Amino acid sequence: MPRSIWRGSISFGLVTVPVNLYPAEDSSAQLSFNMLDGRDMAPIKQKRVNANTGEHVPWEEIVKGYELESGQWVVLTDDDFRAANVEATQTIDVLAAVCAEDIDPRYYDKPYYLEPTKAGRKAYALLRETLAKAERVALCNIVIRTRQHLCALVPDGEMLMVEILRYPYELRSAEGLDLPSTDLQKVGVTEAELSMAQQLLSTIERDFDPSEYRDTYRDDLMALIEKKAAGGEVAVPPEPAEEEEGAEVVDIMEMLKRSLDEAKQA
Secondary structure, three states: OOOOOEEEEEEEOOEEEEEEEEEOOOHHHOOOOOOEOOOOOOEOOOOOEOOOOOOEOOHHHOOEEEEOOOOOEEEEOHHHHHHHOHHHHHEEEEEEEEOHHHOOHHHEEEEEEEEEOHHHHHHHHHHHHHHHHHOOEEEEEEEEOOEEEEEEEEEEOOEEEEEEEOOHHHOOOOOOOOOOOOOHHHHOOOHHHHHHHHHHHHOOOOOOOHHHOOOHHHHHHHHHHHHHHOOOOOOOOOOOOOOOOOOOOOOHHHHHHHHHHHHHHO
16 A cells, blocks of 8 residues: 555544545556657656756756736745645545435546544544445545545445545536437437347346456557567558448447347357
């Protein structure tokens, strides 16, 4: 488990639960690539330079600044960020308890694990079980580094998780997209096609088990990397064909029947 990125407490009424916050996402499992100079394969480095002098600026000389309308800068230190609202940077304030189903999936952004300190184990268990039995999640505010987030406190087995939520302004509107109407008659979907599609869907219904799924693209990409490293030839894939206007109309009903037959045989 990596080091905790935040230490503080959950504030639930007059109950205080001291906790540590850990990232749930394993970024080390993601493939990373470096930018290289194609002429000699030397890594490309980004330099931190002074915009006025062009001189290199060492890390210890870099500060954070906010630009005013006048063009002047206000410099902020780490202590300034903490001093702005000490309580906000050290507490997860419970604001409301809502049904998880009421939160649109688009608002979920990033998961974290919460671990209680020794002094907070009983209160942690109490809050976790209270939320679980009520089938609710707690909406909270949390400040991570220099930004306040809305988050959901979610009971998950023995653990409480923090799910960072997006604010509405962080989501683009879907207005302007050319989408088919929910009136199926307008888009030419028949009751027979809908019924057949529902039958096909029923053949693949199952409980969610994440262990059944793999990142096959990552696996194939790693295999290609190993092949190239060993000096093997790599085939060049064909370019995908562009969709043309007025292309042949597909018989959806026939495709559904064939799909359903294959699913039943499987």
